[in-house]
Amino acid sequence: MTFLKPFVVAAAVAACAMGTAAGAETRITYKSAKAGSSYYQMAVQISEAMKAGTDGAISVTVEESQGSVQNVMEVRARGGDYVFTTPPALIGLAQRGAAMFEGKGSPAFDEIRALFPIPSLTMHFVMSEASGVTSFAEMEGKTILLGSGSFGAREGEKYLGLFGLEGKVTIADSELSNAVNALKNGQIDGFVTAGSYPAPNVIEAAASTGVTVLSLSPEQIAETGRTALTIPAGTYAGQEADIDTTSLPVVAYTTTKMDEETAYQLTKTYWETKADMAGDAKWWDGVSVDMLSNITTQIHPGALRYYKEVGATLSDAHM
Template sequence: MKKKYTSMFALLLTGSLILAACGEGDDNGNDGNNAGGNNNAEENEANDNGGGDDNAAADTDVGNLQLGTGSTGGTYYPLGQEMATVINNNIEVDGFDLSAVSSGASVDNIISIFQGEMDLGMSVHLPALDSLTGDGDFEGVEVDNFGFMGHIYPEVMQIVTGADSGIESIGDLKDKSVAIGPPGSGTQAAAKLVLEAYGLEDGDYDAYEEGFGDAAGRIQDGNLDASFGLLGLPAGSIEELSISRDIRLLPISDEGLDYIEENSGYEALNIPADSYDFMDEDVQAITAYAILVGSTDTIDEELGYEITKALFEHSGDISHPQGDHLTKENALNGSNGLPIHPGAERYFEEEGITE
């Protein structure tokens, strides 16, 4: 059975409605730099010239598009910045301009697409699946206006604590200060699941709802006991933290894995001992897929095709280590059960990319 969590959808939706009532609807709660997403439909409508053309989004001057990433200290943000640059530099669409913006990550990005505030988003594939059926953080609300546009990289849950913290297992996090990721992020949903596998519920630990970038600074200063991060492997932010403080990764036990696999789609993964200099043995963890999704409201088939083509034909220009996973061979990883965006589907079929 798949375990349900308290819905973040209603919480984030209510927050956005309050902001809209105050005249700040374009902010989206993402560091104040996400203005403009709501203008996509208006700009594209203006480009229609009343013609009702199905490919209006791909006409000259398509307007500014938004790509939702994650917190600045995670993997999504820097990788998303490079993805946007690659697409902008190579897409064959006049007037196209894609901006990658920080956000609450997975759930936040899908909600923003649902509300017309973003056009593209990075997400763990499991929350994307939940959004289709109104499960998990989307409890009671089914999202139907996005499509899968490609696999980005495998995400790995990495639980970091100070080497001298005295914390030997996840069960030791009871009554400790723990960063569980921003509200609406895949990290937070996965962190709560892992903690529940050890019998730890909300209130059993002091939760900090922040991304790994902020959490790393607190761990470095000794003001936080542990942090969860659903990140690429290796994660540059973890490597940087290990330079200033001795740290270690907490493993997930076999019993914990049994609970997680029973209640979610996460799979077991061993983090190899050579992943980081501070490791001396493999660490058992869980993994899922980071994927790209696109709005089917603001991105039509033609524009979706051009975006997908520009990204996958030129992914070699991405310098971020996780960009190595953005290949045609991996393109459909994480797509099982998700609708494929018509434009991406056209590109995949053209390239002979099949499961």
């Protein structure tokens, strides 16, 4: 019988272990939004981009969500493979145990760390060309569809009040899904929607009936308390000038349970495949490294490593 020397056996075992590690697949759960929503579609795109960009080394499973608050709350029971999306403001509320997190605080919330921004929810006040409306003041006496229950509906109602239009416009009793047809048929003069630009329903309305998407003045934007955002000229058919509006930033987060290398690879692959994703959906063109300024809490050390490599502007809050 032939016996292998101990160091030969050890070397063989080590080589086998290295081969296993090299071929190991990192599995990530990405929790985003309701199935059928634009944010769920973005999650699917990110999943596909991670697989392609890492040659299968990172596998992302997309989970449907009922909303951003649920995404944050699940941090308490999740591990280092959990990535979720939410507006940055909710992270601050969770860490302070304020608003919808009152009485539901957890030390786990303090371990939340940002990875990268994704397309923002962007406010669109869409008026038909036939209405002749080009400013908020001219909306008086018009019929507007807000929809119900969504961020856009709540925000639209809030803006009507802020800009002196409460009780001066007729609110159509219909769902936002009917907005484009109602606009074509002259049943409404305009509608309000919040989505990542270019928004599909605004694209359809602009192409089929002609619309004006209203701009907000700097004073109006400040009054809303939201983040300013510019929709570049040419985004929609017939749009010859930039549109100044407001947005609700949205960011992908994880926690300190995720190891640094995984966070680095996720962040690096996201930015390196963003242009490819934009080839399928133009809303990715609206995302830039400058949007790191919308992140108000700490960034994961692995993601920080990437941002320092590319010379991104970071703040003390990110460290």
